[in-house]
Amino acid sequence: MVAKFSSISTRKLSKALTVLTRDKSMVATSDYGDFHKMVKRYVMSSMLGTSAQKQFRETRDMMVNKMLRTFHKLVTDDPDAPIVFRDVFKDELFRLSLIQSLGEDVSSVYVDEFGRDISKEEIYNATVTDMMMCAIEVDWRDFFPYLSWVPNRSFETRVFTTEARRSAVMRALIKQQKERILRGEARICYLDFLLAENTLTDEQLVMLVWEALIEAADTTLVTTEWAMYELAKNPEKQERLYQEIREVCGDETVTEEHLPRLPYLNAVFHETLRRHSPVPLIPPRFVHEDTKLAGYDVPAGTEMVINLYGCNMSKEEWDSPEEWAPERFAGGRFEVADMYKTMAFGAGRRACAGSLQAMHIACAAIARFVQGFQWRLREGDEDKVDTVQLTAYKLHPLYVHLHPRGPRM
Template sequence: MASFSSTIFTALIFTTLSSAFFFLFRRLKSTPLNLPPGPPGWPIVGNLLQVAGSGKPFFQYVRELLPKYGPILTLKMGTRTMIILSQADLVHEALIQKGQVFATRPAENPTRGVFSCNKFTVNAALYGPVWRSLRRNMVQNALSASKLKTFRNVRMTAMDKLVDRLKMEAEVQNGVVSVLKNARFAVFCILISMCFGVEMDEKTIEKIDEMMKTVLITLDPRLDDYLPLLRPFFSKQRKRAMEVREQQIATLVPYIERRRLAIERPGSDPSASEFSYLDTLFDLTVEGREDPPTDAEIVTLCSEFLNGGTDTTATAVEWAIARFIENPRIQTRLYDEIRSVVGERKVDEKDVEKMPYLNAVVKELLRRHPPTYFSLTHSVTEPAKLAGYDIPTGTNVEIYLPGIGEDPKLWNNPDVFDPDRFLTGGESADITGVTGVKMIPFGVGRRICPGLSMAMVHVSLMIARMVQEFEWRSSPENMKVDFGEKLEFTVVMKTSLRATIKSRV
C-alpha cells in the first residue's frame, strides 16, 4: 500500500510539473473567462485534493460552500470544471430559457463510456439525433400512459409479493422488517417484467439485480477520471470494468434472445407478455444510422431502464416510511383516506388520483427527500452566459436540488415535513417545472426524466399498499428515527431503516 501511494504521489508531482507549462502557455494566449466564484485551488489539480481531503461526501462539501460563494459557484476538479447551481431562477434561466443550449452532456470517462456504448442511452447521449431517437422511442413506445396501463397486473402482482415478503420476514424477526431491501426488490420485479416481457423466478431476478448493483459500483468516479494523465496507474481498475461489462452482457443477452424468439414464434413461451420495452429496441431506427441496435447496445438500454427506476423509487419509499414513523398522525390520516376511498379492497393505481392527501405526501416527500442531490450533469452545446458568467463548452453544469427544495424564499418552514403545505397551506409546485421551478426531483426542461409518470405511479402505489396493509412503528419500540443521510446510488438513510409492522387485517 505504501509503495502504491508513493507511486501515485510521484505521478501527481510529474503530472503537475509537466502540465503546468502547457496550461500556463495556453492561459497566456487565451482570453480569461469570467467564471462564477469558487474556492481557490492548486495548479492543475484545482480543488480536487481539497474535496478528497475534506473527509466529507461531495454534497456536504458543496452545501458548506454555498453560504460563502452564493448560488452559482465553480469547482476546478483536475481537468474538469464544475459549475454548480443551487437557486431556482438560475436553473430556470439555464434549463428553460436557454434549454437548447444547456441540453447536452459533458464528455464521459472511458469506463462509463464502455457501459454506455459511447453514450448510446437516453440519459447519457449528447443533444442531437441519437438522443432524440432514443428518448422518443422510450417515451412514446414504452412509457406513455397507454403503455403503462398494460402493466397494471404486473404492478398489482408485485405489490402482493411485497406484502407477502414483509409478512414472512416479520414472522421470523418478531415483527421487524427491512424497508429499503424489500421495496427495492418489489420495484425491480416490476421493471424486469416491463423491460423483458418474460417470466423469471425470484432467484433469477436477484441475480440480475446483483449484476446491476455491480455495474453501478464499477461506475463510481475515480481519480483518473479527473486527471487523465494518471490512467496508466489504474490499469487494474480498467481491466475489472471490462470484466464487469462482459458479465453484464453475458447475464442479459440470454433474456434478450428469449424475448426475440417469443416474438418470432408466438405461443412458444407461455410466460411471455403481450408487450415489453425490449420489443421497441429490436428494430429501432436511430437518426443517422442504418443498422438497428446491436446486442451490446440493447443490453445498455435495458440496463438504463432498470437502473433508472429502481433505487430512486425504493429510496423514496424508505424515506416515506421513516416520516410515517416519526409522525404517526400523517400515517393515520393517510390510512383513513385510503379506507374512505377503497373500503376493504386492495388499493388500485386508479384509486391514487382520488387521494389528495396521498398526492400531497408524495410531493412533500420528493421536495424534502429528492432521490439524488444532483440532477444528471448538463453541459452546453456552445459557449454561453448564465447570470452574467461564462459557461464554456465541456463544463459540467450541476444542479444542487436541496438548494431549491429547501429554499426559504420559495417555501414556508422548508425543513419541516408537512404535506398540508400543498392542501390547506396554499403552497403549490409543478414537479415538471413547466409553470415554474420550485422543486425538480426529476430534472426539468428538455432532459427531464422520461420515467417521471411511471415513478409517480410506483411511489404512490407502493406507499398506499404498505400503509393499507400495515401499521408502521419504530424498531426498537420508541426509538427515534435517525434522519442522517449518505450517498450510495441514491441518497439513502445513513442507518438503513428497520421498522416494526403490525398487520391491519
C-alpha cells in the same frame, strides 16, 4: 434546464459513466439529437408513456398485492420481529422491471462467459447493485484532464470488469428472450418492441434494455423507502394520510384511479422527493455555446452540475427545509405538472422519461401500505439518514414494526 436548453443540453460524463453507458448509448445520457429523440420515443411508446402504462397496470397491481401478502406473512410468523422493508420491495420491483423490459420474470439465466447458470440475485447484483456502486468510482484524471495519458490501472480494472460482467448478463438475458420469440411466444415488453423496430445495433439493444431494467429498479425503491421511513417516524402524519384514505376509499382497496383524489398522499410523495432527492446531483452538462445564467456569463466548454439537494434544502426557497413536512405541498388536486416542483425528475426536454411510472408505483404502494398497516420504526433508527451510491440509497435499510389495521387489503 428549460430556457437555456439549447446551450446546456449536452451531457458531460465521468470516465466511469462513459464506460458504463458505452459512451452515452442510452436515453438518459445521450446528447440531444436524432438518436436521443428516436430512443426516447421508443421507451415512451412501448413502456413509459401514458398509453403504454395501461398495458402494465395489471403487473403493477400484482406487484403491490404480493408485497402486502409478504408483509402479512412476516407479521404472522413473528409479530415482534422488525421487517426489512427493502428486501420485500426490492424483490417485487425487480420482478416488475424484468417483466416490462424482457417479457417475463427471469429466475435464472445461462451466461456463456461464466460457463454456468446464474440466479436472479446474481442478475440483480450484476445489472443494478454493482453498477450503482461502480458509477461513483472516482478517476482522478477527471479532475486533471491534461494528465489523462497517465494510466490508472486499479480504476480501469474495476470499471471495465464490472461493465463486462453487466454486458455478459444482459446478452444472456436477451439471447434467452430471442429464443422465446423464435418459439412464437411474443410478449408486450420493451425488448420485443425494440426487436420489431429493427433499427438498433446489438450494442445499442443491450444498453437500452439494461437502462430500462436498472432505472425502474432503483430510484423508485429509494423514494418509497424514504417515504415509509418518514411516515413510520411521524405517526401523526401517517394517521392523517390513513384518514384521507378512509374518507376517499372507505372499505375499498386503494387503486391508481384514487390517486387524483388523495392530495395528502400527493404531498407525501413530493415532500419525500424534496427532502430525500433520489438523484441529489444531476449528471454533469457541458455548456456547448456561450450563454448567460443567473446574470453570469458562462463560456462554452464549462462543465455544469445542478445540485438538486442544494436547491431543495435552500432556506431562501423553503421554510424549515430540514423538516419533512408534506403540508407544504397540500391544499390542491394532484396534477402531473406537480412532479416538477422539486425538479426531482429534471425539467424541459431532458425530463425523466419514467416520472409517470415512478409516481404510479410509489404512490399506489405507499397508500396500500398505510391502508393495510400501522408503521413504526425499529427503536433507535430515528436518526439513520445517511446515504450511499449514486442515488440517495439509504445506508441503513429501513427496519419497521407492522400492525395490521383490519381485514387484508
